[in-house]
Amino acid sequence: MRRVNTIDSKLLTAEDPVEFDIEGIMQVAINEAQGMTLPSAEIIFAPGPGHHHVGEMRDLETAQISIQASLTAIWS
Numbered sequence: 001m002r003r004v005n006t007i008d009s010k011l012l013t014a015e016d017p018v019e020f021d022i023e024g025i026m027q028v029a030i031n032e033a034q035g036m037t038l039p040s041a042e043i044i045f046a047p048g049p050g051h052h053h054v055g056e057m058r059d060l061e062t063a064q065i066s067i068q069a070s071l072t073a074i075w076s
Contacts (some may be wrong), residue, residue, distance in 0.1 A: 001025060014041030038062050042069070 005011055005024050016030035016038065039061045041046055042054070057063045 014038055039065050042066065 001011060001013070001022055003024065011025040013025060013027045014030060014036075015027060018027045018029045021027070028036065028041055030038055030041065038058065042062065042065050053065050054062070057066060
């Protein structure tokens with residue numbers, strides 16, 4: 001993440017848990033009790049242009065959202 005974190009980029013992460021605080025990157029902690037799940041975070045981040053990376057797909061819903069996003073060219 002540090003390598004691709006440039007002044008021109010806008011990096012957002014959804015993590016469970018946030019392990020490292022990285023300057024210049026918006027990091028969101030997954031909190032299922034408050035409704036912030038990995039699939040809901042993907043939907044929030046999806047409209048933005050750029051590159052999206054999913055490090056782990058822990059459930060079917062996350063996998064389905066990621067596959068659908070790739071098929072609709074939302075993500076590159």
